Amino acid sequence: QRISPEDQALAESLDGPSITRICEAASRYKLHIIAPFYEKAMSGELYNAAALIDDSGNILGNYRKHHLPMSSHFNEKFYFRPGNIGFPVFETVLGKIGIMICYDRHFPEAARMLGLAGAEYVFVPTATTKRGFSRSVWEIELRAHAIANGYYVAGVNRVGTELESEYYGASLFVDPIGEIIAQADDKETVLVVDLPRERIDEVRRVWPFFRDRRPDAYDAIIAP
Incomplete structure (x- = not known):
């Protein structure tokens, strides 16, 4: 930029x-x-x-x-x-949708705030280049957010080149147990995927992470 x-x-x-x-x-x-x-x-x-x-x-x-x-x-x-x-979650006929933008995804607190607000589907529009470590952690971070919060994650990254920046794409959908269920390459791609709501309930019954949270032990997380 x-x-x-x-x-x-x-x-x-x-x-x-x-x-x-x-x-x-x-x-x-x-x-x-x-x-x-x-x-x-x-x-x-x-x-x-x-x-x-x-x-x-x-x-x-x-x-x-x-x-x-x-x-x-x-x-x-x-x-x-x-x-x-804040981190709003929007009620739609498709389900409860939350959004993070690009660099937000590096902060698990943002992903958890959406989970606490009831998000079922989290979309992450992104413009991330091949520089640095980003490509190596792209899937790992989004899969971890899906697992920790029991929701679907859609990571959407741009492709192509702008000025000296090259973008790697690799847009993907992740289910609530962290499995990649569809992924694009470094070209413009349209992904069409079914994301059944009942899968969220199933996973959260097996992994009741929200039930077992200990917010009383997390003071350091919100300290300046």
Whole structure:
């Protein structure tokens, strides 16, 4: 990512032209869509966000990315403020949906917050390159989140090349016991997968991790 103040002018409100067009497409094709976008809030603050849109074209809600990397290749703290609306879980006709964005996935606390809020399906839109360790832990992290919380995880990573960055794709679906049930390669791909809700109940009966939690012993996790 380059640092360019001019790029900040690309941010849009939740009811801006980009999300409006995606809402129209969702209604036309009868799809639920998670649409990442560069959000400009009413206050003027800028966020890395994702809107959830139902198959009637209605916006069910919005998520703002909490964890922002800052490195020679990812200058997110220049473009965004950290998310400030928690980890919402959205009720849909398909089930309870939660969202993490990209770098959020490295923080198990984020995945657990969604689990505690009742998430059944967690989507992780991502733009991650081949640099560093990311490719080696991509599946491991998402599988671990699915196991620890007993929900489905869909990791969606971009492909192709932008400037000097090459993206590895490897989008995948993981079931609640951490098994990869479908995965793409490094090309543009459409995955169509059945994600039965009853599998979540089955796994949570066998692994009642939420029942056996000990929040009274976790003070250090929430300490500054």
